[in-house]
Amino acid sequence: EADIYQTPRYLVIGTGKKITLECSQTMGHDKMYWYQQDPGMELHLIHYSYGVNSTEKGDLSSESTVSRIRTEHFPLTLESARPSHTSQYLCASSESETRYGYTFGSGTRLTVV
Amino acid sequence: GQSLEQPSEVTAVEGAIVQINCTYQTSGFYGLSWYQQHDGGAPTFLSYNGLDGLEETGRFSSFLSRSDSYGYLLLQELQMKDSASYFCAVRDNYGQNFVFGPGTRLSVLP
Numbered sequence: 001e002a003d004i005y006q007t008p009r010y011l012v013i014g015t016g017k018k019i020t021l022e023c024s025q026t027m028g029h030d031k032m033y034w035y036q037q038d039p040g041m042e043l044h045l046i047h048y049s050y051g052v053n054s055t056e057k058g059d060l061s062s063e064s065t066v067s068r069i070r071t072e073h074f075p076l077t078l079e080s081a082r083p084s085h086t087s088q089y090l091c092a093s094s095e096s097e098t099r100y101g102y103t104f105g106s107g108t109r110l111t112v113v
Numbered sequence: 114g115q116s117l118e119q120p121s122e123v124t125a126v127e128g129a130i131v132q133i134n135c136t137y138q139t140s141g142f143y144g145l146s147w148y149q150q151h152d153g154g155a156p157t158f159l160s161y162n163g164l165d166g167l168e169e170t171g172r173f174s175s176f177l178s179r180s181d182s183y184g185y186l187l188l189q190e191l192q193m194k195d196s197a198s199y200f201c202a203v204r205d206n207y208g209q210n211f212v213f214g215p216g217t218r219l220s221v222l223p
Contacts, residue, residue, distance in 0.1 A: 033210070041215070041216070042214060044213075090156070097146070097161070097211060098161045099161070100158060101146055102158060104156050
C-alpha cells in the first residue's frame with residue numbers, strides 16, 4: 001500500500017545530540033516537504049525538495065539540514081539539538097497539490113531536554 | 114509575503130451545519146486548499162479551489178471568492194468525528210508551496 005512513513009514516532013534526547021528524523025514514501029512522488037508544528041498551531045515549512053539532489057529552505061528559519069539522494073527518502077538532520085527544537089515534525093509528499101493535496105506522515109514528536 | 118486569518122475556535126452540535134472562514138493576503142494568488150487534522154494525527158487533504166465558486170465533496174464543500182480574497186469550508190450534517198482542526202492553505206503565483214493558516218478548532222457537541 002502506497003504511503004509515507006516517519007520514524008521515530010516519539011523521541012526524547014539530550015541537548016547537543018545529533019539526530020536524524022527519517023521520512024520515506026512509496027508513492028514515487030517527486031515533491032517532498034518538512035513542516036514544523038507546535039501543538040494546536042499552524043504548520044511552518046522548513047525544507048522542501050522537488051526531486052533527487054534538489055533541496056531548498058522553507059519560510060521558517062531552521063538549524064536543520066536535509067538530503068534527497070533517493071526519490072523515496074528525505075531525512076532531516078539536527079546537528080546539535082536544543083530545547084527550542086522541541087516540536088512536532090511532519091513530512092509530506094505530493095504528486096499534484098491541486099488534485100490530491102499533500103500526503104502527510106504521522107509525524108515525529110521531538111522533545112529536547 | 115502571505116498572511117491568512119481563520120477563527121481560532123468554532124463550536125456546533127451534531128447534525129448542524131458549520132462554516133469556517135479563511136481570509137488571505139497574498140502578492141498573487143494560485144489556489145486555496147483545506148486540510149483536516151485530528152488531535153495527535155496528521156493533516157489530511159479535503160479540497161482545493163483554484164477558481165471562484167463552490168466545490169462539493171460529500172458532506173464537505175469549499176467556496177472561493179478571489180475578488181474578496183476569501184474562502185470558506187462548509188461542513189454539513191455534522192458528526193462527532195468531525196471534531197478536529199481545519200487549516201486553509203494558499204499558494205501565490207510566485208511561490209511553489211502552500212502556506213498554512215493558523216487553523217480553526219471545531220468542537221462538535223452531542
